[in-house]
Amino acid sequence: MRSPKLIKKLEKSVYHLIRRAGQFGADIYAVHKNSKDLTPRQFAVLLTVAQNESISQIGLVEKTGIDRSTLADLVKRLSDRGLLQRRRTKEDARANALRISANGRRALSSSQTAAARADAAILAALPVDRRKGFMADLELISVALDELGQNEGIKKPAKPRPPRKTKTKRL
Numbered sequence: 001m002r003s004p005k006l007i008k009k010l011e012k013s014v015y016h017l018i019r020r021a022g023q024f025g026a027d028i029y030a031v032h033k034n035s036k037d038l039t040p041r042q043f044a045v046l047l048t049v050a051q052n053e054s055i056s057q058i059g060l061v062e063k064t065g066i067d068r069s070t071l072a073d074l075v076k077r078l079s080d081r082g083l084l085q086r087r088r089t090k091e092d093a094r095a096n097a098l099r100i101s102a103n104g105r106r107a108l109s110s111s112q113t114a115a116a117r118a119d120a121a122i123l124a125a126l127p128v129d130r131r132k133g134f135m136a137d138l139e140l141i142s143v144a145l146d147e148l149g150q151n152e153g154i155k156k157p158a159k160p161r162p163p164r165k166t167k168t169k170r171l
Contacts, residue, residue: 025118033114038107041066043115045074046083046100046108054097056089065146083107 007013029040038046041064048063049055055063061071075098078084083104086096100108123131 021122025122028121029114029118032117033111036107037111037114040115040118041070041074042078042083043108043111045071045078046104049084049098050100050105050108053099054089056095056097058095060098062146065142078104 010016026040044064045060045066048060052059052063057068057071057075060066060075061068064071066074075084075086075096079086081103082101085099085101087099089095089097123134126134
C-alpha cells in the first residue's frame with residue numbers, strides 16, 4: 001500500500017471537510033428541533049428500528065455505525081424514556097430484539113422536520129444537478145467503509161511501548 005499524500009492545507013482534508021459538513025448539519029438540526037425532539041443519533045436509532053422491527057443491538061450497530069458501548073447507552077436511555085422496547089430473543093437469551101413504541105413513533109415524527117431541514121441545508125450548498133451524484137457517492141463511501149470495517153477491521157496503529165525500567169544496583 002502506498003503512503004497517503006500528506007495534507008498540506010486543512011481545506012483539502014477529506015475527513016475535515018466531511019466532519020465540517022456533518023457539524024453544519026447538526027447545527028441546522030439543533031436550530032429547527034423542538035426542545036423535546038431527538039438528538040441526531042437518537043433519530044438515527046429510532047428511524048433504523050422503525051424500519052427494522054425486532055432488530056438486535058448488534059444489527060443496529062451495523063446499520064447505524066454507532067459504536068457498541070455508545071449504542072447500548074442510547075438504547076437504555078431511549079428505553080427508559082419509553083421510546084424503545086427491548087425484549088430478549090428466543091434464539092439468544094443474551095441478545096435484545098428492539099421495537100419502537102408508539103411514543104417512539106411520535107418522537108420520530110416530531111423530529112422529521114429538523115432532520116429534513118438539515119439534509120436540505122447541506123444539499124443546498126451544491127448545484128441542483130450535482131446533488132443526486134453527491135448522494136450516490138456518499139452511499140458508495142459508506143458501504144465501502146462498512147465493508148472495510150466488517151471484513152478487515154479498522155486497526156489503529158500500535159502504541160509505542162514505554163521504555164522498560166531497568167533495576168539499578170545500589171552500591
